[in-house]
Amino acid sequence: xxxxxxxxxxxxxxxxxxxxxxxxxxxxxxxxxxxxxxxxxxxxxxxxxxxxxxxxxxxxxxxxxxxxxxxxxxxxxxxxxxxxxxxxxxxxxxxxxxxxxxxxxxxxxxxxxxxxxxxxxxxxxxxxxxxxxxxxxxxxxxxxxxxxxxxxxxxxxxxxxxxxxxxxxxxxxxxxxxxxxxxxxxxxxxxxxxxxxxxxxxxxxxxxxxxxxxxxxxxxxxxxxxxxxxxxxxxxxxxxxxxx
Amino acid sequence: xxxxxxxxxxxxxxxxxxxxxxxxxxxxxxxxxxxxxxxxxxxxxxxxxxxxxxxxxxxxxxxxxxxxxxxxxxxxxxxxxxxxxxxxxxxxxxxxxxxxxxxxxxxxxxxxxxxxxxxxxxxxxxxxxxxxxxxxxxxxxxxxxxxxxxxxxxxxxxxxxxxxxxxxxxxxxxxxxxxxxxxxxxxxxxxxxxxxxxxxxxxxxxxxxxxxxxxxxxxxxxxxxxxxxxxxxxxxxxxxxxxx
Numbered sequence: 113x114x115x116x117x118x119x120x121x122x123x124x125x126x127x128x129x130x131x132x133x134x135x136x137x138x139x140x141x142x143x144x145x146x147x148x149x150x151x152x153x154x155x156x157x158x159x160x161x162x163x164x165x166x167x168x169x170x171x172x173x174x175x176x177x178x179x180x181x182x183x184x185x186x187x188x189x190x191x192x193x194x195x196x197x198x199x200x201x202x203x204x205x206x207x208x209x210x211x212x213x214x215x216x217x218x219x220x221x222x223x224x225x226x227x228x229x230x231x232x233x234x235x236x237x238x239x240x241x242x243x244x245x246x247x248x249x250x251x252x253x254x255x256x257x258x259x260x261x262x263x264x265x266x267x268x269x270x271x272x273x274x275x276x277x278x279x280x281x282x283x284x285x286x287x288x289x290x291x292x293x294x295x296x297x298x299x300x301x302x303x304x305x306x307x308x309x310x311x312x313x314x315x316x317x318x319x320x321x322x323x324x325x326x327x328x329x330x331x332x333x334x335x336x337x338x339x340x341x342x343x344x345x346x347x348x349x350x351x352x353x354x355x356x
Numbered sequence: 357x358x359x360x361x362x363x364x365x366x367x368x369x370x371x372x373x374x375x376x377x378x379x380x381x382x383x384x385x386x387x388x389x390x391x392x393x394x395x396x397x398x399x400x401x402x403x404x405x406x407x408x409x410x411x412x413x414x415x416x417x418x419x420x421x422x423x424x425x426x427x428x429x430x431x432x433x434x435x436x437x438x439x440x441x442x443x444x445x446x447x448x449x450x451x452x453x454x455x456x457x458x459x460x461x462x463x464x465x466x467x468x469x470x471x472x473x474x475x476x477x478x479x480x481x482x483x484x485x486x487x488x489x490x491x492x493x494x495x496x497x498x499x500x501x502x503x504x505x506x507x508x509x510x511x512x513x514x515x516x517x518x519x520x521x522x523x524x525x526x527x528x529x530x531x532x533x534x535x536x537x538x539x540x541x542x543x544x545x546x547x548x549x550x551x552x553x554x555x556x557x558x559x560x561x562x563x564x565x566x567x568x569x570x571x572x573x574x575x576x577x578x579x580x581x582x583x584x585x586x587x588x589x590x591x592x593x594x595x596x597x598x599x600x
Contacts, residue, residue: 121477121478121479122478123478123479123481123482168479170479192476197476197478197481198478198481199478200475200476200477200478202475231444231446232436232441232444233365233444234365234366234367234441234442234443234444235365235367235412235414235483237367237441237442238367239479
């Protein structure tokens with residue numbers, strides 16, 4: 113069987129996340145439907161990241177085992193013709209038979225966008241967390257340094273989720289600003305459930321002065337979710353890149 | 357009575373245009389509802405431009421005659437708290453009693469966005485016309501020169517609409533490109549119904565080579581709607597500025 117690797121972009125606003133569910137429209141569900149139309153039968157799609165309800169992807173990767181040979185050059189167009197406008201297959205290609213979109217991942221890069229302005233903007237509300245107040249970015253950048261490297265990120269793990277290990281390695285964390293739009297980029301070898309959104313919620317508490325300097329290191333060391341800030345809302349989050 | 361001038365931005369994707377209708381959600385309808393909540397009674401809102409279904413505004417202007425005195429500094433926030441996220445009051449201010457958002461307009465500026473790329477992008481599909489082919493922008497710019505100035509734009513007027521006069525003055529028309537995004541900016545002292553979208557549809561027919569050089573001048577002179585290109589879809593259009 114031929115392993116097909118798909119690179120996918122989607123606006124997650126109107127979906128109940130990536131993963132197929134008994135109720136509600138999901139990204140995986142819509143793509144599996146399009147595969148069924150093209151291939152004439154069901155195929156299970158495996159995604160790199162099970163993005164949550166309302167979370168976006170500029171570059172999700174997924175694979176499936178094709179049961180028929182379809183010209184690969186035409187596959188993306190064929191699938192797109194059967195997909196809604198807010199999901200786009202950017203690329204379809206054959207991969208090694210053993211390729212697994214999720215287990216072979218070396219690192220992933222997420223971006224989290226914040227629109228910080230006195231005035232709201234209707235064109236950013238689907239893609240950024242709106243904050244009416246200003247943030248101290250210099251302090252946020254300084255505090256974020258404590259997170260770089262290999263650590264136990266239990267303090268930033270959703271309290272109802274228990275992955276086998278909560279140790280992950282953050283390779284890069286940077287914060288950039290363009291006009292009213294602040295982007296927090298985090299690359300890691302893996303992420304715990306809600307890890308980016310919990311880190312962002314904590315950084316925002318620091319940036320608005322709710323938490324004193326030195327807090328990030330203390331929170332990380334505490335390994336206690338209740339010490340960290342709130343979970344930032346989903347609309348700001350976007351999966352940007354997956355490295356293999 | 358105090359005349360209140362509102363400056364409004366909205367993502368028009370999920371609305372049946374600006375103007376209130378018996379069926380369907382409209383921008384004017386949603387704002388009038390928010391005024392009713394704040395003022396406790398009905399007020400008629402007058403907009404500069406009756407944008408169509410799916411058309412956006414970064415800067416629509418509207419006015420109403422307030423029957424109660426409400427602190428103007430808090431009015432935008434109050435109205436926004438009663439509005440959906442895709443409509444934002446950017447500013448509320450008192451204007452001259454005689455001010456009329458529509459009749460006092462000196463000029464309006466519209467932008468039309470085209471996303472021209474082999475690959476679709478789910479984050480642009482609400483705000484730009486997607487074209488899978490390339491456009492000859494140099495030729496489009498050259499042909500567009502025929503439109504500048506005072507002309508009879510009957511060839512670009514929706515065939516079922518008959519405004520008293522089809523003479524308008526285009527003050528500026530420029531075409532800019534940033535990566536895959538092409539923006540056509542048109543400022544005029546007034547616009548006929550569908551005029552921007554019919555001009556854009558014609559420019560695209562020129563840019564893709566469907567119409568030979570010299571076409572724009574001929575089409576304009578013909579005063580015949582059937583000579584011009586198709587009406588570009590609404591999602592690319594945005595009201596950018598209103599001058600008084």
